[in-house]
Amino acid sequence: MCPISRNPTFQMASKVAIREIGIAASPILQILGIVGTACLRNQCSRFSNVRHRSNLLNNRAHLGTLRFAEIAHAKRANVILDTQHLTAIAKLRIRLNRSSS
Known part of the structure; x- marks a missing residue:
């Protein structure tokens, strides 16, 4: 198991x-090289329930989780990630690089 896979x-x-969209996110996350927390900019209809999103937002551990699930869903549906998504991913990578060094 790679070190990223051991990250909580x-x-x-x-x-x-897997629970929310029924697919394993691991390969997609490894390809994108992202792990950690991120801002919520949710375009996925599976997460359109406002109460559900609020509950996730109240739990910092889920902020990044929802982001990963959204990206995984976009990849699965062959949705092109827009500039807003790509900017959020780039910012997350920068933040992770700073925290790991």
């Missing part, structure tokens, strides 16, 4: 992505 946030993201 990564594991949580995978579990929630």
Whole structure:
């Protein structure tokens, strides 16, 4: 198992992505090289329930999880990630690089 797979946030993201959208997020997360928390900019109809999103927002551990599930869903549906998504991913990568060094 690679070091990223042992990261608790990564594991949580995978579990929630599987539960919420029915696919394993792990390969997608490894390809994108992202793990951690991120802002919520949700375009996925599966997460359109406002109460559900509020509950997730209240739990910091789920912020990144929802983001991963959203990206995984977009990849699965062949949705092109827009500039807003790509910017959020880039910011997350920068933040993760800073925290790991």
